[in-house]
Amino acid sequence: MHFIDPVPLPHDGPSDIAVWRIDIDFAESLNAPAFASLSDEELTRARHFRRHEDALRFATVRAALREQLARGLGIAAHAVRFAADANHRPHLAESDRFDFNVSHAGEHGLIAISPMRRVGVDIEQHSDTFDWHSIATLTLDPKEAVWIEGLDAARQTAAFYDAWVAKEALVKTTGAGITRGLQHLTVLPRESMRVTLRNQIPDDMREVDARWLAAPDGYAACVAWSATAFWR
Template identity: 70%
Template structure:
């Protein structure tokens, strides 16, 4: 394949946000596959540090697809796209700090969100068979969410936990700096529909952020979030 072709995904957010799914070619080699030809030398070195081939492909595939998508917006080659980091260490375009993107990957799939107008965040998680969500509940769930989950059956508990996890991660990634107090101080359960509703109060750094759960492959949960105020309206 000449490059990894991301799949466009529908969402209920602002029309300036484009959302894409990546399906990773685990049978491809980062060294000689055209799918990874646009990676920089630094990116190849970073990919080479992964011990597992699958992890290297996830990183390299996500970065290659991101380069191709951003190149279309900037009208440059994928190799010409340059990245930098903001004051919080969040990746951004060196060519345009006002042009925002965010990525996430797990299992066989990744997500990319791009907007020329506002900050965006995404998260996708693969459901792990036999995973004990209670083991990390103190770090990820509000006490009211734990109480609500305990009243559900085992299958619903697992699905709802991952819904909560991806929603909180997407929200936090959108703020840039994230919420200092931790994910357990955000409450998004119970879920009623695709729109993420923050319950038990909205932290100050989340007042300008909205989010929606999106359709994900079987066995995955995913969410996209965005700032409601465009860059041009901020002071």
């Protein structure tokens, strides 16, 4: 792999938001030309991961992000500079032309970029051995947990991950997120690709919208954004 080829993902959100899926090649080396744009700090960070798969996820998505931002900024990918805000949310260090967000899990990653509004993405891989009940109180509204329990066993895991990615994407969009926890966002039952916030909506979520994305088999994915364009 001498380059990373992001796959554009369609969505029915604002046209200024671009979303790509990144496919990870775990046979690759961190010394590959595809990662030449990474900074020394990024390469060091990648090499500190204990598992090669985790290193490749981080390096592949970061290199792809650099390429996409570089195209928009009109500079070389290695010249893109990053910083982090008080909530550790990454942003461009020397420009406010784009907001972006990334996520990765399993063999795939997601990138969302917008020149006009804040964005958030999340992708998760379903696990057959994961018991969603073990973290239900931390992630689900009680009514969501009851709704999932009413599904057949084969659909329960997928429904849980739908809720998880939607809430993570929404929180990542706000930057600070909500202080009370994911269980105070209610997005189930799911009725379409649009994420509908149900019950009482927290103040920091009133101007945020989201859509579930078409994801590879065994994955769930979502993109979220600030409803009001204010970034530029």
